[in-house]
Amino acid sequence: MDLQTSINGIFDNILEREQIFVNKEVLRHSYTPLELPHRKIEIHKLAFILAPALKNETPSNILIYGKSGTGKTIVSKFICKELEKTGKKKKKPIQTIYLNCEITDTKYRVLANLAKHFKKEIPFTGWPTDKVYASFLKAVDNKKRSIVILLDEIDKLVQKDEGDILYNLTRINDDLKKARISIIGISNNLKFTDYLDARVQSSLGGEDIVFSPYNAQQLEDILKQRSEIAFQQGVVGEFVIPLCAALAARDHGDARKALDLLRVSGELAEREGSDKITEEHVRKANDKIESDTVLEASRTLPTQSKLVLYTIICLDERGGRTITTGEVYDTYKKLCKYARIDSLTQRRVSDLILELDMLGILSSKVVSKGRYGRTKEIKLDINQVQTKILLSNALKTRNISNFKLPQRKLH
DNA sequence: AATCCACAGGAAGCCCGGGAAC
DNA sequence: GTTCCCGGGCTTCCTGTGGATT
Numbered sequence: 001m002d003l004q005t006s007i008n009g010i011f012d013n014i015l016e017r018e019q020i021f022v023n024k025e026v027l028r029h030s031y032t033p034l035e036l037p038h039r040k041i042e043i044h045k046l047a048f049i050l051a052p053a054l055k056n057e058t059p060s061n062i063l064i065y066g067k068s069g070t071g072k073t074i075v076s077k078f079i080c081k082e083l084e085k086t087g088k089k090k091k092k093p094i095q096t097i098y099l100n101c102e103i104t105d106t107k108y109r110v111l112a113n114l115a116k117h118f119k120k121e122i123p124f125t126g127w128p129t130d131k132v133y134a135s136f137l138k139a140v141d142n143k144k145r146s147i148v149i150l151l152d153e154i155d156k157l158v159q160k161d162e163g164d165i166l167y168n169l170t171r172i173n174d175d176l177k178k179a180r181i182s183i184i185g186i187s188n189n190l191k192f193t194d195y196l197d198a199r200v201q202s203s204l205g206g207e208d209i210v211f212s213p214y215n216a217q218q219l220e221d222i223l224k225q226r227s228e229i230a231f232q233q234g235v236v237g238e239f240v241i242p243l244c245a246a247l248a249a250r251d252h253g254d255a256r257k258a259l260d261l262l263r264v265s266g267e268l269a270e271r272e273g274s275d276k277i278t279e280e281h282v283r284k285a286n287d288k289i290e291s292d293t294v295l296e297a298s299r300t301l302p303t304q305s306k307l308v309l310y311t312i313i314c315l316d317e318r319g320g321r322t323i324t325t326g327e328v329y330d331t332y333k334k335l336c337k338y339a340r341i342d343s344l345t346q347r348r349v350s351d352l353i354l355e356l357d358m359l360g361i362l363s364s365k366v367v368s369k370g371r372y373g374r375t376k377e378i379k380l381d382i383n384q385v386q387t388k389i390l391l392s393n394a395l396k397t398r399n400i401s402n403f404k405l406p407q408r409k410l411h
Numbered sequence: 412a413a414t415c416c417a418c419a420g421g422a423a424g425c426c427c428g429g430g431a432a433c
Numbered sequence: 434g435t436t437c438c439c440g441g442g443c444t445t446c447c448t449g450t451g452g453a454t455t
Contacts, residue, residue, distance in 0.1 A: 124430070325418065326418070346418085347444070348443060366451095368453090369417080373450095374449095415453100415455095416450105418450095421448080421449095422445100425442105427440100427443105429439085430439090431437080431438080432437080432438100433434100
């Protein structure tokens with residue numbers, strides 16, 4: 001009976017306890033606030049460059065640089081929205097398209113995705129790329145209009161050697177009779193133009209805008225602005241926002257990180273049933289975010305990468321010398337044999353280690369040991385105990401937790 | 412100064428699954 | 434069905450290299 005009554009009101013109880021947040025969505029990165037603090041100059045510059053679109057002229061292509069969490073995406077999206085709005089008011093058809101090149105990461109997909117915005121369905125794969133291009137061209141050019149294409153994380157395309165799509169896109173106006181296309185490229189990498197074709201470089205980089213990282217004070221302003229909408233009055237402790245700002249500023253002024261910190265701190269406080277967010281919550285949130293991202297990354301790793309990571313953790317536990325590629329490969333091969341899984345070549349494993357590095361799970365550094373060759377020195381950046389348990393669970397059909405490291409060879 | 416280790420990491424090409432077109 | 438494309442994972446083969454040792 002007692003149990004019944006307490007369960008009956010379970011959601012009421014939870015809702016009653018929600019004394020921290022008013023609107024949590026405000027703290028997510030996808031949320032666009034009405035005002036973007038400390039980005040006035042950039043907004044004006046962008047607007048100035050894009051304004052010709054409203055006078056039936058083609059705006060210059062633009063390149064936007066800046067590290068992650070400096071507001072590049074949000075500012076560009078904001079401006080595009082405004083541009084469309086004004087275009088509608090003035091009866092000038094302007095369409096803006098947002099594409100993230102980390103997801104849409106090949107020329108085929110970029111073109112297919114663009115074509116989709118003009119009601120042209122193109123299969124995931126199958127067509128020759130030039131056919132997709134032609135089909136996109138036809139769909140766009142069926143009436144007079146201005147189009148602004150926002151290519152986020154454009155450096156990913158170049159990295160994957162798909163940069164020639166940029167050449168096509170920057171020259172597309174030559175093939176168009178009615179429509180006009182401008183491109184805004186957004187890049188995290190300041191030096192990515194170095195890898196571009198000189199012709200693309202000149203036409204894409206007509207205008208450059210650099211977003212510098214926020215400093216701690218600016219981050220504080222951003223957090224203050226959002227926290228006023230996000231939280232109940234008086235729940236945010238005095239030093240909470242400065243601490244979030246300081247922690248994020250240390251991480252190259254990443255506003256996303258600052259917002260995450262604040263949100264997770266709030267969630268932790270809420271879960272504890274506390275009615276105030278304290279600095280302690282922020283510290284806990286900082287740890288939680290770090291371990292969550294790493295664990296999540298490890299969980300979604302393909303089997304072979306899991307095996308490689310497991311090998312490295314085992315070697316690291318044994319301690320002693322620094323870990324090198326050759327050592328990892330030897331042990332990995334034994335582990336594979338033990339688990340009855342086909343092993344990959346050293347070349348491939350070397351790439352897998354690099355991938356783990358890029359995920360922030362480990363850091364590897366190429367060092368030369370003189371007579372004893374050149375190799376990568378590998379250092380783990382994660383909570384090994386948790387990750388090891390997670391990995392052996394994920395691979396439990398192979399029973400790898402019983403795997404014993406072979407005796408260390410004497411050098 | 413020459414040698415040589417133990418790899419790094421580029422290039423090319425294979426194989427496979429997914430899909431379209433004929 | 435066959436034949437064509439695309440992309441991703443992988444192998445094979447390869448050339449390159451920093452610096453301790455000879």
